[in-house]
Amino acid sequence: MNRNIRTIVAAATFILMIAALFMVFDYAPTEADQGIVQRIFYFHVPCAWVAFASFGIAALSGILYLWLGDRIWDDLEYAAAETGMVFCTLVLVTGSLWAKPIWGTWWTWDSRLTTTFILWLMYGGYMMMRASADDTAQTARFGAVIAIVAAADVPVVIASVRLWRTIHPAVIVTKEGGHGLEDPRMVAALLVSLAAFTALYGWLLMLRFAQLRARTRLGALAREIALAYAAAGDD
């Protein structure tokens, strides 16, 4: 059943990604001021959207794990944090590739860039902790707390372009209340890209989650076998 759902989502991802590439490179017009490099935006924004959503899922799963103590929430939290890290890394890299020709620098300590980098560092710390510590209930509890605390940075990243002085473009909602995309074809290209990346994220999260569930099953089986061998030894 789960495998069938994953196959359907993978097929939807493939179709949506082809449609997104067509919309970005053929349908959407070239932006007048920035030129062709503005097209990075159509994949940069969806990467940010799925990264933030993923960290939100990780935090929510962390809360549910601390509350209910069920290992399934810890597995979902770990899967969401790892997948979110992949997309958060892509946000920073593609943003830097856009910034060089437009701002003339690879990096600047702008409020949005800095808060995004802090988010990346916090989840990087989470990943290092999970990778280096033993797979115990205490590690899972620490992980849940880090995932919850780190996700508190997500609203700060989103609001940063309105809270502080910044040179980062506010494309989705500007300070004036409108949006930065003037042409409806640009909006359409962004929406299709958002759908494609949401499907891609869903597929990757399901794959990683299934893997972590298998690892949990493996641990339970290993303990059961050890008990069975101990019982056989007693006889």
Add this chain to the structure above:
Amino acid sequence: MEHLGFLFAAYAIIFSVIFVYVVFLWRRQAALDAEVSALEARLHALKDAASKSEASPRPK
């Protein structure tokens, strides 16, 4: 077509990173599935051996 290299690099990096991550996931999943199957087989064998020893009469 100014800055085409930056655009190409951005999209190439996105697809490369996602491809590498998918391959990484698939390899780990395959290794885990094989390990689970081996353990399950071992457990069944252990249970069968235990049930046979219970069924057979003990020598007086």
